[in-house]
């Protein structure tokens with residue numbers, strides 16, 4: 001158990017679902033560029049990180065557990081030579097946290113090695129894996145990403161592009177991919193475009209990344225988003241689209257706009273910091289309240305908190321201070337600390353809230369386990385009233401597309417009414433932004449987004465991989481190296 005599960009800790013956030021990056025840049029230190037791009041995508045996965053490079057026919061791979069900075073040392077990075085690379089930061093939405101589940105996934109085919117960095121979740125991974133196993137395929141991990149890589153490797157087709165295309169027709173779910181194969185780099189997005197993926201240019205070289213923030217970090221310019229269902233090949237100084245086979249409608253995860261993607265990223269032409277401020281403004285218009293101060297849960301709710309304050313005219317203040325340097329620790333607080341409701345992640349500045357009517361803005365309430373301790377912290381610091389405002393509608397259905405809340409009974413809004421949630425967390429009042437208000441904030445009529453966890457209406461037709469450990473019992477203890485390995 002991680003301390004994220006402890007009371008008073010930040011354990012009730014949605015967890016992102018991996019970050020991917022790819023680059024083709026002869027003459028550049030592609031591993032180092034990838035490292036810093038992954039650094040910028042750290043928020044999308046903190047359990048492990050990996051980079052694979054291609055160097056004149058050889059593939060070099062390094063995976064490591066933990067944060068990007070923990071997964072790589074200078075000597076390891078310098079062994080990752082080559083002219084192209086793909087990288088991955090992982091949060092486990094499929095498979096447990098262990099070394100042989102790290103991405104990117106390396107597999108073999110008659111076309112040579114194929115390396116896949118995957119963001120998303122295949123909902124038919126179990127069926128696909130069973131089919132491959134019935135043909136003698138032996139899996140090394142318990143991830144849907146390995147299933148995906150092997151489906152590509154075994155797909156019919158003379159060229160790697162044919163195989164990717166044919167594999168895409170068989171895979172159901174969310175997948176934004178950076179692929180290294182045949183000495184070429186590809187960017188691939190599922191037909192619904194559930195997860196973001198964008199193309200950029202770095203000193204004339206082409207790159208692909210989960211988010212534009214990673215492009216900014218490495219000094220690349222943003223070119224365009226990969227289209228839903230599109231296969232793009234990075235070439236020297238250019239990209240070639242091998243065509244797009246989109247679904248009947250796009251279904252970008254709405255929570256990328258609300259929470260997952262960094263506020264400095266841009267999706268569909270919207271800077272997310274600005275979009276989230278507008279969510280805060282809409283939230284006030286829908287649910288005004290008389291109060292003395294507006295505070296937000298750092299950092300993800302900060303833009304919407306600013307928006308709520310601007311729209312209401314109520315002063316914005318920082319009251320909750322987050323320990324930003326916290327990493328995962330296996331040391332548990334003892335019972336005494338637990339009883340005192342120890343908060344490892346947040347402290348309150350009492351002077352900001354004492355004797356005041358406080359609006360507390362948050363982006364989501366998933367299980368409800370964090371909200372009560374936060375309300376208690378504010379109350380203990382002297383807040384007179386606490387009015388919770390959430391800049392997204394209640395999450396009442398699970399996600400099957402790469403976000404880690406697969407069971408409906410875990411969701412507080414599936415069990416309780418809004419008023420009951422307010423009572424449960426101890427707030428004086430509570431209100432959520434409506435779906436219409438959310439769409440107004442992002443200038444959308446609602447088309448082109450997945451709203452599955454809010455409405456129960458999902459873009460993909462079949463769900464067979466509900467459990468993130470569904471493939472666990474099937475995996476053998478693989479021997480994939482976590483140190484630098486070389487494969488042809």
Ligand code: SF4
Nearest residue numbers: 253254399450452453
């Ligand atoms: S179900 Fe919710 S979290 Fe999952 S992809 Fe759809 S909008 Fe995103």
